[in-house]
Amino acid sequence: MSLLQVRNLKKSYGGVAAVADVSFDLPAGQLLALLGPNGAGKTTCFNMVNGQLRPDSGSILFDGHELVNMAPRNIWRLGVGRTFQIAETFGSMTVVENVQMALLSREKKIFHLWRPAASHYRDEAMDLLSQVGMEAQAARPCSVLAYGDVKRVELAIALANRPKLLLMDEPTAGMAPQERNALMALTKKLVVERNIAVLFTEHSMDVVFAYADRMIVLARGKLIAEGDGETIRNHPKVKEVYFGSGSTFTRKKKEAV
Numbered sequence: 340m341s342l343l344q345v346r347n348l349k350k351s352y353g354g355v356a357a358v359a360d361v362s363f364d365l366p367a368g369q370l371l372a373l374l375g376p377n378g379a380g381k382t383t384c385f386n387m388v389n390g391q392l393r394p395d396s397g398s399i400l401f402d403g404h405e406l407v408n409m410a411p412r413n414i415w416r417l418g419v420g421r422t423f424q425i426a427e428t429f430g431s432m433t434v435v436e437n438v439q440m441a442l443l444s445r446e447k448k449i450f451h452l453w454r455p456a457a458s459h460y461r462d463e464a465m466d467l468l469s470q471v472g473m474e475a476q477a478a479r480p481c482s483v484l485a486y487g488d489v490k491r492v493e494l495a496i497a498l499a500n501r502p503k504l505l506l507m508d509e510p511t512a513g514m515a516p517q518e519r520n521a522l523m524a525l526t527k528k529l530v531v532e533r534n535i536a537v538l539f540t541e542h543s544m545d546v547v548f549a550y551a552d553r554m555i556v557l558a559r560g561k562l563i564a565e566g567d568g569e570t571i572r573n574h575p576k577v578k579e580v581y582f583g584s585g586s587t588f589t590r591k592k593k594e595a596v
């Protein structure tokens with residue numbers, strides 16, 4: 340049985356069917372890209388999986404638990420993680436402190452500190468930072484980091500909760516091509532090592548074709564195609580939706596990581 344099983348998911352806004360009868364599976368250890376043109380229903384779909392939006396109908400079964408009608412915090416506790424942007428809130432804290440906070444939050448200990456905060460979970464935080472290649476920058480405030488490095492710290496924070504499923508909404512938005520590839524290569528490595536599943540939306544097709552194991556494509560709320568890169572590239576409905584037929588995605592050489 341797949342880790343995540345989405346069945347007949349529906350959500351309408353007034354007369355607009357934002358998501359119309361969408362079903363898909365995501366096994367552990369896979370990166371699944373959720374694609375589609377603007378307004379296709381990607382964000383709506385995403386937010387139903389993380390509990391921010393309640394579907395009109397359908398089922399989201401995760402690791403044997405029905406997520407529909409469950410509070411986002413409880414969904415998170417079951418092991419559905421997301422990458423949050425730390426820049427706005429915790430930018431003045433150091434890299435390692437940000438990860439320590441995430442570890443404390445996992446253990447619900449933020450308001451029960453009995454040791455100086457600096458010593459809480461420091462080793463575990465440093466271990467997570469080494470996994471994302473950021474241990475050398477542990478003592479720097481997040482606010483001074485390069486954008487690609489902030490994204491690595493966000494990944495470490497998301498991993499602090501030991502997610503079984505990680506949701507990433509446009510993880511590489513605003514990044515230069517080389518940074519994009521480095522972040523996705525790292526994500527892929529962690530997915531394989533930890534056997535976690537990743538569901539991500541992404542507008543950079545070079546990233547999608549280089550790193551996603553499978554893709555699903557939405558158009559006007561409906562799932563129109565599903566499969567690997569080759570299947571999606573050559574799918575007539577996908578071609579039609581993106582370019583009104585003709586060639587859809589140009590094959591780009593994977594850039595050096």
Ligand SMILES: Nc1ncnc2c1ncn2[C@@H]1O[C@H](COP(=O)(O)OP(=O)(O)OP(=O)(O)O)[C@@H](O)[C@H]1O
Binds near residue numbers: 357375376377378
């Ligand atoms: N809160 C809302 N109220 C009304 N309509 C909404 C709302 N959220 C989304 N929609 C509509 O639902 C449809 C799907 O929107 P959604 O944001 O899920 O698409 P998307 O694929 O994420 O698009 P994008 O790539 O532009 O972010 C669109 O027609 C959108 O206008």
